[in-house]
Amino acid sequence: MIQKTSDVITPISPAPQSLRLRRIGIDTYQEPVIYLRADSPVCRSEGFAAQSRLRVATRQHEIVATLNMVHSDLLTPGEAGLSEIAWQQLAARHDDLVALSHADTASSFRLVKAMLHGHRLDAEQYQCIASDIAANRYTDLQLSSFVTVCTRDDTTLDDAINLTRAMVKAGEQLHWDYPVIMDKHCVGGLPGNRTTPIVVAIVAAAGIPIPKTSSRAITSPAGTADTMETLAPVNLSLKRMRQVVEQELGCIVWGGSVALSPADDVLIRVQRALQIDNHLQLIASVLSKKIAAGATHVVIDIPVGPTVKVRSDIEARRLSDRMVSVGQQLGIQVAVVLSDGNQPVGRGIGPSLEARDILSVLQGSDKAPQDLLDRACRLAGEILEIANTAPAGLGQIHARKILQEGHAWKKFQAICEAQGGLREPLTARYTQPVTASRAGQVLSIDNRRLAKVAKLAGAPAAAAAGVLLHTRLHNQVMLGEPLFSIHAETPGELSYALHFLKNQPDIIGIGENP
C-alpha cells in the first residue's frame, strides 16, 4: 500500500507584505506591470524575480501583474509602482497599501498542452481554462499557445459548444425583462461593413429591444465600438446601459466595459496581436458575448470572398451550420445571412470615415453609400422577421420604410444622446490621394491589403485615420483619377502607409477597357 510523504512539517504561509502604491506613469498598454525595488524586503523574503507574476491586492481589489525590478531610486524600498493599466485595473489611489504574493499559476494550462497532443477536452476542462483566462492567470505566452492550439483544423462541434459555454460561465450574464432580445454580428474581414448602428436604429425604432454590445477591432482597421465611439460615448457602465435601453429600447456600447465574457476580451487582444483567427474561437467569442448579453435571437452576417475571413461558400456554410448548432445547444436562436465579400462596404475604412458613411445613410443623404444601406436593411429586415414584427420575406421592405421615413435617424440621435451626446466624427489632418496609373475598368479590390493600408495609416488607434474609397468594382477610371485616399493623423503614419503601397501593386486592379 502506497503511503504519502510525511506532513510532519507545517508550512508557514508568508505574511502578506504591505507597500505603498505609486502611479509610476509608464504605459505598458494592456499588460499590467508592477515595479519593485530589487532590494526591498518583500522581494528577498518572497523570492520575487524580474518577470515573476504577482498577485497584487488592496483591500477592495486584486489583480495579477508582471514584476519589473527597479535598480535605481525611481522608487523607495517601501513602495510599489504600477503601470497605467495596472493602476486602472486595481482602481488604485496614491499611497494605498497593497499586499503582494506569488500569483497562482494557471493550473489549467496543462489541459492546453493535452489539447496539443490530441486529447479532447470535456466541458469542465474548458471551464477551467476559461476561468483561468478570465481571471488573468494566463501569461501572454500561454494565451498565445492556447490561441494557436485552437487554430487546428480538427476542432469539433463539442469543442465549440464547450468553449462557448465555458466563456459565458466565466463572466457575468445579463438578464432583461423583455420577452425577446435581439442581437446581430458581422464576421469580420470586410472593411467598412459597419451596419450595426443603422440596424440598431431601425430595429429599436420598430419597437424591438436590441441592447447591442460590440467589440473593438481584432485584426481590422475598425470595430463597431471604435466607429460608434467617434459618434457617442461607448464605455458605459451596465447601469447606464440599462438606462439607455429602458429609455430607447436600443444602444450601441463597448462590450468590454460591462465585463461580459471577460475571457473573450483577453483572447481578442492576443488574436489581434498574432493576427490569428479560427472558427472555434470565432464562434465561442461571438456566441458567448451574445448569450452573456442576454440575447434570445441573433442574426449573423457572413461576408464571403477571396480576400475576407471566410473565403468560400463551403466554408461559410460550415461555419454557419456550426453556429446554429451551438446556438441550439445553448438556448439562443441563430439566423445566418451570407453576403458578398468582394469589395469593401461603403466608402470609409477606419472609425471616423465609417461613421460618416453611417450618418449619411441614416440622414438619407443622396451621397449615402447604397451598398451599406442595402446591407443594413437586409439585416434589419431579417431581425424584424425573426422577431415576428414583419411577415416572412417582407422584413427588408419594412426596414427600408423605417429608414426612409426618418424614424431610424431620429432613434439614432436619441440613443446617442442617451449614451452621453452625439458628436461629429473627427477629420484626419493629413490626406493623400492614390491615383490610377492607367485608364481601364476596376476588376479587383483587395480587402485585406486595403485594410492593412488603413491600419498602417493609424486606424483604429487614430480614430480619424484610414482609407476613403473613391471608386468601386467595375467602375471605369481614367489615368490619374483618384482611386482612394489615405487619411492619417501624423506624417509618419501617412508615410508608413505610402511606403507599404509602393511595394503593393494590384490592391486595386485595373484592366483593359472591354
Next chain:
Amino acid sequence: MIQKTSDVITPISPAPQSLRLRRIGIDTYQEPVIYLRADSPVCRSEGFAAQSRLRVATRQHEIVATLNMVHSDLLTPGEAGLSEIAWQQLAARHDDLVALSHADTASSFRLVKAMLHGHRLDAEQYQCIASDIAANRYTDLQLSSFVTVCTRDDTTLDDAINLTRAMVKAGEQLHWDYPVIMDKHCVGGLPGNRTTPIVVAIVAAAGIPIPKTSSRAITSPAGTADTMETLAPVNLSLKRMRQVVEQELGCIVWGGSVALSPADDVLIRVQRALQIDNHLQLIASVLSKKIAAGATHVVIDIPVGPTVKVRSDIEARRLSDRMVSVGQQLGIQVAVVLSDGNQPVGRGIGPSLEARDILSVLQGSDKAPQDLLDRACRLAGEILEIANTAPAGLGQIHARKILQEGHAWKKFQAICEAQGGLREPLTARYTQPVTASRAGQVLSIDNRRLAKVAKLAGAPAAAAAGVLLHTRLHNQVMLGEPLFSIHAETPGELSYALHFLKNQPDIIGIGENP
C-alpha cells in the same frame, strides 16, 4: 492586363530621430524595453504607441525593443530610457545617441500560420523563420505560437532536418583544427543527471578534443551551464573558450555567450516559460548547437522512464532514429545511449547540490553517488570508442581507469582554472528535511514532481537551492526517516516548496515491507 496602382507619390522616409540614451534601472529580465515620453516629437511623428516594436540603433549596434510610454518626468522628451537587458544588448553608454524607427515585422510569421493549417514548409521557409527568430524580430506571442505549432505530433524527418539546418545557418559556426571534435548531450527530465563535467574531464584526459558548450535549464531545476557555474566561470567569450581548449583539450562553457544557434536561445526561453517540449525542437536544438559548435561526433544519452521526458522505449527509439538520420543528413555522427529514467541520478537536484555530487565522483570520495559515476563512465566510454581511442566494448573500462587513477580530477581542476578559477559551490541558508510517514520500502520516485519542488525552492535561479535526496528506490526506510531535504535561499521559497508538498502525496511512494 492588370495594372498596378499609381506610384506617382514619392513616400518620404522619415529621418531617423536621435535621442540621448539613459539607463533607467528597470530589470525586465529577457525582454528588451525602451521608454519614451509620450509627448516626445519622435512618438508623434512616427506614430509610436505603447507596445510598438522599435528598432533602436546606435552607430555600432542595433536591437529590437518593446516601447513603454512614459507620462511623467522620469525622462525628458529628448531622452530614451532602456531596460537592463536592452542596455546590455545594445552595449550602450550614458548619453549615446540613438535612432528609432518601427521594427520590421517578422514577415516569416505567415509561414508559421501556414504550418498551423497543415502546410509543410521547405528548407528555405524554415530558414526565413530561424533567421527572423535569431534576429529578435518575433514577439513573445509569435514565439509561443511557433513553439506550440512545433509541438504537433505530425512533424516529419524533413521538418527536423530543415529546422536544424536553418538554426545552424542563423548563427555562427565554429571550426577547429582537430580531426575529430567530440560532444555529448543528455535529453532532460532526469534530475541530477549531470554527467557532462565528469565526461569532459575523462575524455580530455584521454587526449580527445571535447570543447563542450552547454545550456542553462529549460524546464529543469538545473542545466549543465547552471551547475558548472557554481564551480567555475562559464560565460566565456569565443576567444577565451579557444584558449582553454588549446590548453586543456576540453572546456565546459555556456553556449549562449558564444552565440551559436542564436535562434535556439530565443526559443529555449519560451519553451522554458511554457514548459513545453517537443521532439522537433529538441532535435533541432541539440543538433544545431552541436553542429554550430563544430562537433564531428556526438553521444546522446536518453533516459527513459514514466516521469521523465521520454516515457517509453518506443518513443526513445523513435527519437533516437530521427536524431541519427538528421545527423547523417547534416554531417555529424550521432550515437545514442538509452538509460534508466526511473529515479534521479546522484543525490542533488539543483546547481550547487549537483556540483557537489560531481566533485565527489571526480575526487574518488567513498560518498560519491555510484549511479552518477557509472553513467558518466558509460557515456565517456562510448565517446572513447567512437573516437577509436578504445576498442569496441572496452570504452567503459578505459573511462573508469582514467577516473580512478585521478587523471580526470586533475584535468577538471585544470579546465576550471583555465576558465577562470575553481570555486566551492555555495550552501543554501535554509534547509528542511521531509521524513517518511511510515516504515516500508521505497517503491516509486516521481522525478517530475521532485524537480518541481526543487524549482519552487528556487533552483536554478538560486544556485544553492534544490533538493537533496537521502534515499533511493528499493531502500527500506523507517518511520520518521528523512527521505529528502529542501534547500532554499529564502524562507518564502522554502515555504512555497513545502506548501506544494503538502498537496502532493506519493512523490516518494513507500509500500509494505515484503
